[in-house]
Amino acid sequence: MHKQGKSWGLWLVPAIGGLAILSGVYAEIMRRPSTAQAELRISLSELRSEITESGLLATHAKNGDPLRNFVREHAHQLEKHMRATVDDVRGRSVKAGEAKAGEMAARRGESALASLHLLGAEPAPSATVLGDVASTMDSSSQELSRLVSTLSQQPR
């Protein structure tokens, strides 16, 4: 058994390690050619997810009984992620040759960011404002869903 352990060390460790790295390199080389478009679609899906979650947070803040600190700080954390995603969408849409669609999505993102800012503002927003934030998020999310499915249906 001890020899078995040594042979594992001598041969199998480099074999598994080498194969894992080689298969990674192979996968990288064989990646689909339409990577730019795929990456734009991923960024748009992320933006939609962040907007939908912000809408859910606004609805919960309006109907539920959450901690005010939690709502404000989760809104701030989402805002930081969303801002990075909006920049990402702008950059990737140019690379994918979809600048118009990217700009439309980014505008939706900017509008969601402004609403999200209201959610994190002090003093706490009223129920009416929270309702408006939730409906802005809902319409932006639906718009982005349409955009993602249009991009998914385009021939590559």
Added chain:
Amino acid sequence: MKALELFLGILTAVGGFVEIGELTFALNAGSKFDFSLLWVVALGTVGIIVYGEMAGRVAAVRKQPVFHLIRERAGLTAGLVTLIAANLVNMLTCAAEIGGIALVWQLVSGWPYRPLVAGTFVLLTLAVWFLPFKWIERVFGLLGLLMIVFVAAAVASKPDWQQVSGGFIPQLPKAATSSEMWLYAYFSVALFSSIVLPYETYFYASGAIEDRWKPKDLNLNRIIIIGGSVLGSSLAVALVILGSQQLSGREIEAQLPGTAALAAGISLGRWALIAALAGMVFAFGGAAVETTLSGAYNLAQFFGWPWGKFRKPREVPRFHAAWFILLLLSTLLILSGVDPVSVVEYSIVFAVVTLPFTYFPMLVIAADKRVMKSFANGWLSNTLGWLFLVLTTLAALCAIPLLLITHGGRG
């Protein structure tokens, strides 16, 4: 007194099953594939029980922890490669946990993120420095149990239990496109890996030696590892169910710990939200302590330094310096501005590559009748051990390609 030993299993399981990586992977697995990945959670649970039991048994019988075995059985070169890889994974995971604690703390306090990261470092250093090993187990194990709120939230979300039970049967997603299939494969490997993370066995075996287990404690070893793992997997199953019930229809992808707390709060209200936030702090804290101590255990055991939390720092200075440096490096990494969730997602995928190198030497010695005598593996442990070794090797080979093909699991 022996009942309190259960906290080693609870801490190992809670810190291993519901650290920040598992939390986001499990929620997103439910969000993207509903209940169809639950069988992976069950499979991973059996795997960690099999290898955790072996690690505890070898530690109780031979007083030999995992990295001692790796050096002895795999030789210096292969052992050193495994040590470096394992400690890199430990550092990345620890960094993510520190970032996760700071994010949760920010949700409650509203204080800025970076000072909270520094504060987390100070608190973890004080906890590891001053608390005896048993109290580390009890504090983080017991308070990590607040995560049970996710089980209550999952039940309150009223899932279709027939569909839930159907998720435990291995399956492929129905009517999926090729990119969805790749994503499903990626989530299967990542979820499996996040459950059988190698640091759990390093920590568990070293903890058994810290707790001075003897061969007469082997039944306790079985109870602890089975009880702890079933508890941990129940939390993972609950997160998959919550992901499906609260996030799937809305196509939300969890990127922050606050998303998990929000899901619990929607199901059960304000107190569930508070319990989820507190539970996450202690579960992530447990995982940070587990990874930082594992890193020090690995180094000390590989190079033959004296080690142990039960020994005073002046008796084992290199061991204490090792965990402190690892904790400090992890803090500096997260202070550089990297996203904790992204860090842990990568660390989990790289962890799976180190798994066969950790498990094989353990299997060889646990099965060796000359060394283990009457405590050697029986046919069931051997069969399951080899089966999971093959599975982890396959997962190790697939992990990096799947990470690249799926753009890091994003689609």
